[in-house]
Amino acid sequence: MKRLAIIVVVVLLLAGGWWWFRRDAQPPVSPSTSKADAVSLKDPALVAKGEYLTTVGDCASCHTAQGGERYAGGRVLPTPFGNIPSPNITPDHATGLGDWSFEDFWQALHSGKGRHGEFLYPVFSYTSYTKVSRDDALAMFTYLQSLAPVHAPAQQPTLEFPYSVRSGLKAWRALYFHEGEYQRDASKPDAWNRGAYLVQGLGHCNECHAPRDSLGGQEGKASLAGGQIPAQNWYAPDLSMQANGGLAGWSEQDIVDLLKTGQSARGTAFGPMADVVAQSTQHLHDDDLRAIATYLQSLPPRPATKPEESLLDTHAIMAQGAKVYEQRCADCHGKDGNGVAGVYPPLNGNSSVNEPTAINAMRVVLLGGFAPVTQGNPRPYSMPPFAQQLSDADVAAVVTYIRRSWTNSASVVMERDVSKYRHTPID
Amino acid sequence: MKTLSAKWSQAGRAWGACLALILMTHAGLGRAQDAPHPVIPDTLQQRIAACTACHGAHGEGTPESGFFPRLAGKPAGYLARQLKDFQLGLRKYGPMEYTVRQLSPEYMHEIAEYFAAQEVPYSPSPLPRVTAQTQARGETLVMHGDPSRQIPACQSCHGSQLTGVQPDIPGLVGLPYDYLSSQLGSWRTKTRAMAAPDCMAEIANRLSDSDITAVSAWLASRELPADMHAQAPGTVTPPLRCGVLGDKEGGV
Numbered sequence: 001m002k003r004l005a006i007i008v009v010v011v012l013l014l015a016g017g018w019w020w021f022r023r024d025a026q027p028p029v030s031p032s033t034s035k036a037d038a039v040s041l042k043d044p045a046l047v048a049k050g051e052y053l054t055t056v057g058d059c060a061s062c063h064t065a066q067g068g069e070r071y072a073g074g075r076v077l078p079t080p081f082g083n084i085p086s087p088n089i090t091p092d093h094a095t096g097l098g099d100w101s102f103e104d105f106w107q108a109l110h111s112g113k114g115r116h117g118e119f120l121y122p123v124f125s126y127t128s129y130t131k132v133s134r135d136d137a138l139a140m141f142t143y144l145q146s147l148a149p150v151h152a153p154a155q156q157p158t159l160e161f162p163y164s165v166r167s168g169l170k171a172w173r174a175l176y177f178h179e180g181e182y183q184r185d186a187s188k189p190d191a192w193n194r195g196a197y198l199v200q201g202l203g204h205c206n207e208c209h210a211p212r213d214s215l216g217g218q219e220g221k222a223s224l225a226g227g228q229i230p231a232q233n234w235y236a237p238d239l240s241m242q243a244n245g246g247l248a249g250w251s252e253q254d255i256v257d258l259l260k261t262g263q264s265a266r267g268t269a270f271g272p273m274a275d276v277v278a279q280s281t282q283h284l285h286d287d288d289l290r291a292i293a294t295y296l297q298s299l300p301p302r303p304a305t306k307p308e309e310s311l312l313d314t315h316a317i318m319a320q321g322a323k324v325y326e327q328r329c330a331d332c333h334g335k336d337g338n339g340v341a342g343v344y345p346p347l348n349g350n351s352s353v354n355e356p357t358a359i360n361a362m363r364v365v366l367l368g369g370f371a372p373v374t375q376g377n378p379r380p381y382s383m384p385p386f387a388q389q390l391s392d393a394d395v396a397a398v399v400t401y402i403r404r405s406w407t408n409s410a411s412v413v414m415e416r417d418v419s420k421y422r423h424t425p426i427d
Numbered sequence: 428m429k430t431l432s433a434k435w436s437q438a439g440r441a442w443g444a445c446l447a448l449i450l451m452t453h454a455g456l457g458r459a460q461d462a463p464h465p466v467i468p469d470t471l472q473q474r475i476a477a478c479t480a481c482h483g484a485h486g487e488g489t490p491e492s493g494f495f496p497r498l499a500g501k502p503a504g505y506l507a508r509q510l511k512d513f514q515l516g517l518r519k520y521g522p523m524e525y526t527v528r529q530l531s532p533e534y535m536h537e538i539a540e541y542f543a544a545q546e547v548p549y550s551p552s553p554l555p556r557v558t559a560q561t562q563a564r565g566e567t568l569v570m571h572g573d574p575s576r577q578i579p580a581c582q583s584c585h586g587s588q589l590t591g592v593q594p595d596i597p598g599l600v601g602l603p604y605d606y607l608s609s610q611l612g613s614w615r616t617k618t619r620a621m622a623a624p625d626c627m628a629e630i631a632n633r634l635s636d637s638d639i640t641a642v643s644a645w646l647a648s649r650e651l652p653a654d655m656h657a658q659a660p661g662t663v664t665p666p667l668r669c670g671v672l673g674d675k676e677g678g679v
Contacts, residue, residue: 067516332476343467369525370526370530372529379534384481385526
């Protein structure tokens with residue numbers, strides 16, 4: 001009798017699980033029965049609007065492989081759960097969006113579901129894109145449909161079990177996904193609402209600039225409070241401009257400058273943000289950039305972190321760091337760490353120097369590199385890579401020195417931390 | 428009226444000059460005293476510190492190891508194409524791909540022109556010990572190729588003195604053995620590629636391992652011609668179709 005009861009419970013659980021996790025299968029809507037009429041899908045004004053919005057969304061960045069055709073997909077996106085290649089979003093009938101209707105596109109962008117109702121992996125940031133308005137989505141679809149079709153078959157993701165089972169995403173979505181367009185806050189000015197719409201939606205800033213838990217979700221995490229980018233190994237800093245925020249002390253103009261030219265009086269874009277500036281934000285209209293700054297200004301102050309008191313005696317490492325700094329860094333960043341306006345960024349008070357993991361400072365010292373090329377800064381200055389010249393101990397010392405000098409008071413960096421990032425593959 | 432305004436403008440200019448002089452003097456004094464803010468020269472050389480840290484201020488490279496190749500004096504078209512190929516991932520080397528990923532074509536050309544224009548004396552690099560037979564095989568391949576395996580002579584594209592051909596074909600003399608052999612190897616392992624049809628990949632795959640040693644050793648040990656500049660454009664007729672020289676895949 002007891003055994004029978006157990007069997008019944010197990011069968012019920014399995015059936016319930018199947019019912020809950022089953023694909024929400026549904027047939028795609030064909031373009032001929034779509035409510036989006038064929039005439040408006042050819043409207044040049046809508047195409048132009050869509051081009052701007054896909055630039056705001058930086059769609060090309062993920063949907064273009066290195067050296068590949070724009071929007072033809074194939075860039076392999078590394079995640080902690082496996083590698084996921086991006087699909088072709090040009091209107092090719094066999095391999096792209098050629099047979100898609102606007103309804104299919106909306107379902108992907110707004111609901112994170114593929115054409116046949118299958119759950120999309122959230123590496124496609126529908127957690128943010130769900131906030132995009134239907135009108136804007138229609139413009140983006142119109143633009144993508146106006147591109148020249150490129151034949152580029154999709155590659156399959158290489159995910160570990162259980163992540164390879166798409167229906168398992170139902171549980172993930174229940175925990176982390178809130179479907180719904182952006183709702184304007186009538187108590188706030190238009191510019192604030194526009195900024196919030198761009199930052200939370202198409203700009204998908206939170207996808208990097210907020211922490212993630214072990215399942216890659218961001219539920220309950222403070223919006224735009226900074227986070228380590230999984231698998232890429234960069235730290236996207238906190239974007240609050242108020243007390244203790246990553247951008248404390250930045251002006252509206254500093255934000256606009258960084259997004260438009262790649263550099264500002266307070267810092268320079270590098271790593272993944274250099275790509276974002278070069279491909280996306282430098283092309284934004286000035287009023288949109290100012291709206292973004294307006295919104296960021298309203299992010300709340302952050303709790304004060306008390307200067308970390310190291311248990312180690314830091315005198316030796318600071319002295320070694322000061323020596324390396326004097327020899328290698330001071331000529332450009334200045335003894336006072338304030339950089340040179342318009343040329344080299346300040347290190348004093350720089351959010352990427354002071355971020356909690358020190359990954360950014362370590363990797364910039366090791367990799368060097370150019371500020372992004374933009375219309376506002378077509379011939380950027382660059383920083384030498386020091387990977388060949390400095391030992392792990394020297395990098396740890398100089399990074400510790402810049403993190404604990406002037407007004408900075410971030411944590412000490414150890415030699416073993418550096419060796420971890422010296423060999424990090426480059427995205 | 429005209430003369431008056433001209434006079435005013437003249438006076439204005441004189442005052443402006445005085446003011447500039449005063450400001451400059453002050454700036455100079457300030458710098459001499461404490462100089463907390465570095466003065467950064469507005470030169471391309473200063474801008475490309477990310478390049479010169481490894482390749483040298485004048486693109487001299489590291490001839491002793493061959494690890495960071497010399498850039499000085501290589502044809503500008505060739506250098507610009509290498510930067511582009513790192514962007515496209517045709518050439519694979521993480522630090523280079525990272526460094527050039529956001530550069531514009533215009534900036535890459537400017538950087539290429541800078542290194543192409545540098546005149547730096549060539550310095551000797553270490554030579555491998557190879558037999559006289561190997562050296563002879565190397566010389567044969569470079570000067571005559573190996574028609575039985577459809578290997579053209581290096582000379583037929585890289586110039587009669589092997590100093591390259593403007594604007595797209597690099598010289599082969601004056602390069603270290605390690606650099607030459609590793610480049611031929613990387614064409615075979617597909618870590619270095621060019622626009623299709625990739626003629627150098629075809630050639631590298633027709634060479635045997637011992638051929639690569641022979642060619643690289645002979646080239647690296649060759650006495651340098653007095654004039655190391657690349658030959659004039661259009662002075663060679665390549666025996667293979669090469670995408671980098673404007674040939675299209677599938678063309679005649």
